[in-house]
Amino acid sequence: MPLTTDAVLELVQQVAAEVVTPRFRSLSESDIDEKRPGDLVTVADREAEELLTRALLEAYPDAVVLGEEAYAGDPDLIERFRSADHGFTVDPVDGTKNFVHGSPDHAVMLSEVVDGETVRGWIWQPEHRQAWVAERGAGVRRNGEPVHRAPAGDQPQGATSIWSRRGRDPLGLPPLRGSWVCCGVDYPRLLEGEADYLLYGHTNPWDHLPGTLMVTEAGGAVAHRDGTPYTARSRGSGLVVAADPATLERAIAACEPLWPRPR
The missing domain is CATH 3.30.540.10 (Fructose-1,6-Bisphosphatase, subunit A, domain 1)
Known part of the structure; x- marks a missing residue:
């Protein structure tokens, strides 16, 4: 049943x-x-x-x-x-x-x-x-x-679980701080306003499908690092999660230089 x-x-x-x-x-x-x-x-x-x-x-x-x-x-x-x-x-x-x-x-x-x-x-x-x-x-x-998640302000705060990115400066945005090292806490903290966008290197479905649904249902937006949609059938790397679509676009552009370059 x-x-x-x-x-x-x-x-x-x-x-x-x-x-x-x-x-x-x-x-x-x-x-x-x-x-x-x-x-x-x-x-x-x-x-x-x-x-x-x-x-x-x-x-x-x-x-x-x-x-x-x-x-x-x-x-x-x-x-x-x-x-x-x-x-x-x-x-x-x-x-x-x-x-x-x-x-x-x-x-x-x-x-x-x-x-x-x-x-x-x-x-x-x-x-x-x-x-x-x-x-x-x-x-x-x-x-x-x-x-419901209100849109981020002019200087959105990003958080990441990628150790090498912590403290780095996205173009025109405040330095990245560390996340809570748990997607089951990161996503709720974003919804509660403790971060405005999140960066992840991995895209495992079990880590991200529950939270990405919650963020989009609350008015947020999610995409791979190149802006392509993240879905249950995605195979791409790099994930950006944001409080609203405009912040997602800003975060993708501002953080692009921080990602490892393809070999």
Whole structure:
């Protein structure tokens, strides 16, 4: 049986309560591993993804579920997701480094995609007790209340998770500051006005589909670094997310010299 938007949120919150929150600041060394140097994964990531994936496939047996940890073991999964008529992304613990180091800035994220278009998105920040939900054409809500993002001012403030870009000066704009190193926190902070645009080097669907839907539903805009649209089927690199379309255009132009040059 299809799941309502509220039912999916309840599922996410239940799984977080069962296997994520009990591990917060309680992880042992054996609970933490590396997928590759510096890329951490924990028992909470693996268990949460298994539970969420199982529940989604029970409700939608024909859907392709792209989980971050499943992709790590099966890189071909992302192409099956991109070509699918119906799919979901699962990021069981976004901001795993924050989670491992005891920071509350982590989240559980899901998105639903139909014919390559993101139609629903969920971000649950268990330590902040913030639930962000978006439905295409129906706006974005924080703990049930509608959220709208006002356009940025004349000097929009950018934030980035790319360490080599922090402190750099986009042309005519204030220096870039660091983001919260967690897309499930970055996007909500932009919606709350703590940043006006965000820069990302990677474009993983599980990291960005929930938040990009929320930003666009709140009046913002999203594109690759070259201005092309970012979608569930994108393969390009570099992502710019902004509070409004005009700020997106300014940020793309101002930050263009900061991106690595193609070889």
